[in-house]
Amino acid sequence: MLPRFFSCTGRSMPLRLASRKVSVALHCCRKTALQYQSYSTTTGTAAFSIPKTRNIGIIAHIDAGKTTTSERMLFYAGVTKRIGDIDDGDTVMDYLQAERERGITINSAAITFAWANHRINLIDTPGHVDFTMEVERAVRVLDGAVTILDGVAGVEAQTETVWKQASRYNIPRIAFVNKLDRTGGAFGRTVQEMWKKLQSRPLVVQLPWYHDDNAELPQNASGGRLKAIVDLVEMNLLTWEDRDGMQLTRTAFTSADDKTYYEEAVRGRTALVETLAELDEEIVDVFFEQADGDHMQVPAQAIKDALRRVTLANKAVPVLCGAAFKNIGVQPLLDAVIDYLPSPLDRPDAIATINNNKTQLIPLKESANLCALAFKVTHDPRRGPLVYVKVYSGKLNHRMTLFNTTTKAKERVNKLLQMYAKDVEEIPMVQAGNIGVIVGLKGTRTGDTLVQSNDTKAIKANLQLDNIDIPSPAFFSAIEPHSVSDEQAVEDALVHLTREDPSLKVWTDEESGQRLISGMGELHLEIVKDRLINDFKCKTDMGKMRISYRETCQGSGIAKAEYDKELMGKRARAKCKVELMALDQDSADDDDDHWTMDTGNRLCIQMDGSSFEDDNDNDHHHHTRSSPSGGSTLKKEDIYQAAHTGLLSGLARGAVLGFPLTKLQVKVTDMELFGPDTTTGAISACVAQGVQDAIQQASPCLLEPMMQVHTEVNEHHIGTVVSDLSGTRRGHVLGMESDASTDPSAVDNGTTQIYAPPDSVMVQGDVAGYVPKHVIKAEVPLSSMLGYSSALRSLTGGSGSFSMRVIGYGEMSKDRERVVVNEMKGW
Template sequence: MFKYLTSPLVKQVPLVSICRTKINTLRLGRLPCQYKTYATDSKDFTIPKTRNIGIIAHIDAGKTTTSERMLYYAGVTKRIGDIDDGDTVMDYLAAERERGITINSAAITFGWEGHRINLIDTPGHVDFTMEVERAVRVLDGAVTILDGVAGVEAQTETVWKQADRYDIPRIAFVNKLDRTGAAFGRTVREMWKKLRTRPLVIQLPVMNEESMDERHKGLKAVVDLVTMEMIQWDPAHTDGSVLKRVPLKEVADEKLYTEAVKGRTALVEALAEMDDDIVEIFFDEADGDHMLVKETPLKEAIRRVTISNKAVPVLCGAAFKNLGVQPLLNAVIDYLPSPLDRPSALVTYSSGKTALIPLTDPKLCALAFKVVHDARRGPMVYVKVYSGKINTRMTLFNTTTRAKERVNKLLQMYAKEAEEIPTINAGNIGVIVGLKDTRTGDTLVQSNDTVAIKSGLQLSNIDIPSPAFFSAVEPASVSEEEAVETALKNLVREDPSLKVWTDEESGQLLVSGMGELHLEIVKDRLLNDFKVKAEMGKMRISYRETCQSESDASAEYDKEVMGKRARAACRVQISPLHEDFDQQVENNGLEEGWVANSGNHLSVADISFSDDSVSEKDNQLNPEEVRQAVQNGLLGGLARGAVLGFPLTKLKVKAFDLQTFGQDTTLGAISACVSNGVFEAVKKANPCLLEPMMEVYTEVNENHIGSVVSDLSGTRRGHVIGLESSMGNDDTENSSEDVQVYAPEDSLLVSSDVDGYKPKQVIKAHVPLSSMLGYSSALRSLTGGSGAFSMRVIGYGEMSKDREKSVVSEMTGW
């Protein structure tokens, strides 16, 4: 039994690296108290020994279950948290424990084998995609959890694309192999087919086929193809803390050994295609024998191809049964990058120039990627430090808001618990308390860094998705109005995918979000967390508006504001963007002088002064400030359409012929004039409504296909795209590459000729969001409770004139 240092003067760290030994039997001992690692402990946890990782997956794939096991084996918790019992560390919000899902991306820090792991557990529900987006933005690597029964699901594809955008190295963990119908090989093939990635199988599942009792079938061990050992968990210790490594040659299973040799050969061959170093080792040190390639060079090669995103190592297990989690933690250390292995941070200056800031740069550069309102501590800003370091009581400068901020405290998070620390070093994630105006996506530098401040240094921002639903919020009384507005302001600061505005006609306070569950959580938090008294109205679809023809309009603004005349005039031109315009922009980029915003393209390049009484030289307005004011006016005008006041999209908008009137012309007058010009041009350009379109995946039994397809294409006005088996397609061809992907045969692959089980069929369709309201109960009725579906927003589509009249009548009441 390995002992642990328990002296209060020494950090509680194992005396040995427990999973690196060749000893057969191993007991993962329990620590007498929580094992916490400090962000500032550079002696024990240097940058090369730091891992910033996230767990991403489809809802119910087992993300939180896996995270809880990681914390238990690392010694952070004394018992394994369970979602069903509502006692998980990572899902600590009342709404999360009540619903059994992750809503808030929780961060926690723990140690494993002398390494510091900053872990973020992300939601899998499509309504909380913003939480995934901002977590992925700051990660160095990710663990993708795949359901061994369901395979690659819809939201898995979504989060995979999010990780692709930031070029995040990943490893995959095929979970739930203890369940009937689980198929490791099929899931690997689906990764190749659906995710367009190169899966690199480094583990094989060993299934218990001998038992006649279905309850005891499923995963019983794992074969490590790198070390050619079988990893077994002692069934007498149900917490999975005792494991045994046995060389495969000592296992009396010829079929298993043959498959392992096949897998090891495929692994070395695949690495040889992508890594030159392993080729030299294969011929020079292993004499051309795949079995003689040693463990260390093999791991180094896997690490190189993973960090370069050429391949994704695939592991397997059953987290709920406590199988496979320790090897997964080892893989995080072995294959995922440290902050030093990632590209330097890309920054943009106000001049438009870009540069790379290395991690070793002594000047501070940090990104605020999340804000949480704490009733006791106030706003807590999560930051990733890309260079330099943040100290307690330091004064920061926010280059996004152009404001100074004071650091009161620095915290390291353990889900909902926090520990005060003196410093956050480069490459680490931490929390700042005391920042009043910092929001998600803001860049922070030190207040005395004049070069960064004057140049307007900015890290790349975080994409914020457009909300699809909205609801009215009604304070219970006039005295509650201020409290409701403050609570909503805090919620919007926490979650930028929420939008709050006041309807000009009705005077109602409206809040919009990503989905029904998203707004339901907003309501819960208003009532339970912020303790305000308010009612939320009926859930409505957040439509968009556009124009079907071209137009231009002249506008003049002439008003007296606080005793001073404000005056400006301009012209605005509007035209619709055609369908393939986005593809052309992606291929060729935007035209010079144009910028993209919320699906629109804006131009202020033709702006010039036109004033007979005052020359441009004599005018006190700064040309750069004027252009910014014009752009603000364009954005303000596009925020409200002419049909029902929804935001406008899919338009090209240009302001030109700006006329100024000496001292009467102010920046505010220019913005107001341009905004009015946009509204006038929109009214003349045949405005119409757009509705959110969803990509819907519906999984049903074969005998229910007809009724479900009929419902989707008829009642719900959808367009069915295709139909495929949930078991996946064995065809692993990729049109772009002639690559052979190894995927083992599934010993428990349940196919249609096995009694009692038939694979489900997946119907893919594009359906208007308004037609999907209440679809969950309708699908249960159509399929006798056996159907399931998932959906995501893919854009906005035009609605028919009859449908538009119906929406207008419903929204206006006439």
């Protein structure tokens, strides 16, 4: 049953609609699309101003249709001459060999094209949880995003993850419900799940129109049962006559076309205007002054303007529909990108930090000094490192000398490139608000801030844009070159890979001497192995996949450390006291500003009873308690940084198996310096030694990664899967939910109602044979999830699916800890 909607005055409004049909062919030929292609190198910067620029990304769960939709966008925009197909392995956006072999996106690819006299910088992101770093750094520089939803599966687990990533940066979004041509596709149910699972206000602007189930399909029915799309804003019917989707025709939609669908479209438009009136004041004036209180007479342009305002304010999400694989709905989606998603000018000014952790806004002005963020680095065999940058102010010019405020180094721009997936075009400049690629930067990494080398104000202030969060790796494996002569090639390849992907970590085990690499998952490290062998031509093997555990302490410890050594004929001395204890919620909530969080630990450095950070002495030379050698001549910043480095070094290796420590509270006090004998290296070594000694006293123990697991199964497999998760895999089942509900009132949060068309009206029968599934939510140790994909297929006869993500680290039992220690040490 549909919810009732009323006008702002509380009375029903008359329905009037002009019956005259208008047929217009939009984007109907390659010539029109190619006319938009006026953005080539020399004219591009002049042809499209900042208001006509859209920096967008496509985000979704794996296999929702992101790359398929991107390929159609490029085809209709005239960038490609034929539609790339994932099954054929000829897609433009998935150009890596590993991507084409597996049929999934691994590397976020960027491409620039034009549509409707606008420039679109598009980033196609991966949907697999192992490559969440690619999504994170893409979302960091986006102005808007298109979320693709599988109309059959609905809102899936990784969709919730990427949605939260976009919400963290307040990215305006539109949604595209895909795969509505397939059996089980349910538009209304997917809209309800957006409201229920994503906690977003969906605004339905299109409805799918299906052929009658009992009718014989026309020969030219390229979309299967999906006949057309009803545009509720224009009240038009959108039809595609040819199989490649180039010929889009709009006709006015009336009751003569189909009475049932027309009545539903009227309800949909009424709901759209009503919801917009709740969220936007300007359309209320239009509703009464221009439409005489008639929902159907509100001008389409007024609705578009209101949709844009509420989308930019993140109050609601316009929802479109279609079937990208069948070439239905992509052109209206591109139009929606232009109409509803923001230009760089519509976004808040970037926030940068300067000295003393003060913040500063970076206005988007071409006439201002350059400020850019490096958000991605790739390695090209011929060109070397390619650094992707988003310019937030000023202009990035060819041959410009830059200063990296993160690494404190100057670098020279050799070339500027515009990327078209793996193809490039050389350009003379990158303007504010745009994305480009720099060739020639040797030391710049993901998250670094770039300014002009002569911008002394920014350099002195140490201006840095907000960095990009890098997730902690959960798996690791040993890397063994075939011979000594192969070691250097492997090492060079690892340098390139870790620079490309900051979520990869490479280190050497001190006990075994093995070279280890850690990543986000099994597939992540499998791709690394493929790239080492196929792309970098390295002769190497990778060992057994292992879990990257963490360590902590259950008790507390206090250690007094003294460092006194002679290095190359020079004495180095320092003393300190280290207090260490388990981090509990009470201490974590302490508002003392002298504590800082780093690598999951709470750290503090004190000297002579007062916090070192709180010392307001303007003298750059900090003297400690007197010593026979006289006062220290080290700068205050150097002493603090040395102590901080020592803390991180001491916490980097635990006492049980050498894994990094977390969930600890560590304080350095009673630091004693010895004049010229005290160096920054001595301070760091002394603090690190004190941390290690305190750890030995504080009952060290192992922590294992805990995963949030969502398993989707049919009803008759629930018992088997729950038993496996809670028994064999040592998991804790949190609950279960079903996606069988199709009643919009079931997702009514408080007094708010949303419009979601009943799928029984859109599709004849039981939602095209859709069989509801149940989602089992559980928390399971990562070590128990190895090989779960094969096990789930066996348990459910191939019908089950699952997704998981790291949610933190949990303590393991003593018995389990002994097993892990024996396994890791080879006993």
